[in-house]
Amino acid sequence: MFHDHVRVDVAAAKDAAEVSRVAAITFPLACPAAMPSADMAAFVDQHLTKDNFSRYIASEQHRVLVLREASSIVGYALIALDSPPEPRGATLDDPAISEATGTTELSKFYLLPNHHGRGHATLLMRHVLAAARAGQQRIWLGVNQQNHRAQSFYQRNGFTQAGTRDFPVGASIERDLLLARPLG
Numbered sequence: 001m002f003h004d005h006v007r008v009d010v011a012a013a014k015d016a017a018e019v020s021r022v023a024a025i026t027f028p029l030a031c032p033a034a035m036p037s038a039d040m041a042a043f044v045d046q047h048l049t050k051d052n053f054s055r056y057i058a059s060e061q062h063r064v065l066v067l068r069e070a071s072s073i074v075g076y077a078l079i080a081l082d083s084p085p086e087p088r089g090a091t092l093d094d095p096a097i098s099e100a101t102g103t104t105e106l107s108k109f110y111l112l113p114n115h116h117g118r119g120h121a122t123l124l125m126r127h128v129l130a131a132a133r134a135g136q137q138r139i140w141l142g143v144n145q146q147n148h149r150a151q152s153f154y155q156r157n158g159f160t161q162a163g164t165r166d167f168p169v170g171a172s173i174e175r176d177l178l179l180a181r182p183l184g
Helices: 013-030 037-047 050-058 120-132 148-156
Strands: 006-010 062-069 072-080 090-092 103-111 138-144 160-169 172-182
Touching: 006 120, 013 037, 013 050, 013 062, 013 072, 013 103, 037 160, 050 062, 062 120, 072 120, 103 120, 120 138, 138 148, 138 160, 148 172
Parallel strands: 103 138
Antiparallel strands: 006 062, 062 072, 072 103, 090 160, 138 172, 160 172
16 A cells, blocks of 8 residues: 555645546446436536535535545545434434534545555545544444445444435435444
8 A cells, every 4th residue: 555646635725626526427436337327417416516515625514635646636535524414314223423413424435446446545534534533423424235345445444334324316315324433
C-alpha cells in the first residue's frame, strides 16, 4: 500500500465540479446491475450536483474529503457530522446509532474504478475516521445489500451491521444495510 502519488485533502470550493463529476461516474458502479439507468441518472441529477457539493463543502456540518492523484480528484468521501439515520424505512439492530448526538454518517465513499484494489480506499478511510472523531462516538453508513465488495471493505475497517433501511434511487427503492462502528 504505497501512497506517495496520492493524497487526501479537505475539499475546497473550487473542487465542487470535479467531485460532482467523480460522483456521477462512481455512483452507478455501486448500484445493482438490474437497476434502471434512468433511476441512477435521476439520483445523480438530484443529489450529486456541483451545487450540492458546493453546499456540503461550505457547511460546518459536513466534511468533503478528496483523494487526489497528482492534481486530479480520483475519489471522495462525504461525512455528515452529528447525523443519526432517519427513522423512515430504517430498522435498527443497534440502538446506539439512533442517539440524537455523537453519531456521524459516512454518506458517500467512492473511488474511480482504476483506484480499487490499490490501497487507496484504506488511505481515504483512515482520513474519514480521523475527521469523524472530533466529539463523535460512532460512525455509520448505508451500503446496498447487493454490494458485497463494499460490505467486505467496511467490515475490514471495523464496521458491523446495525440495521437496514429503504433507500430511494429514482423510482427504485433499494434495501441498504446500515453498518456502524465506534470511534476513538
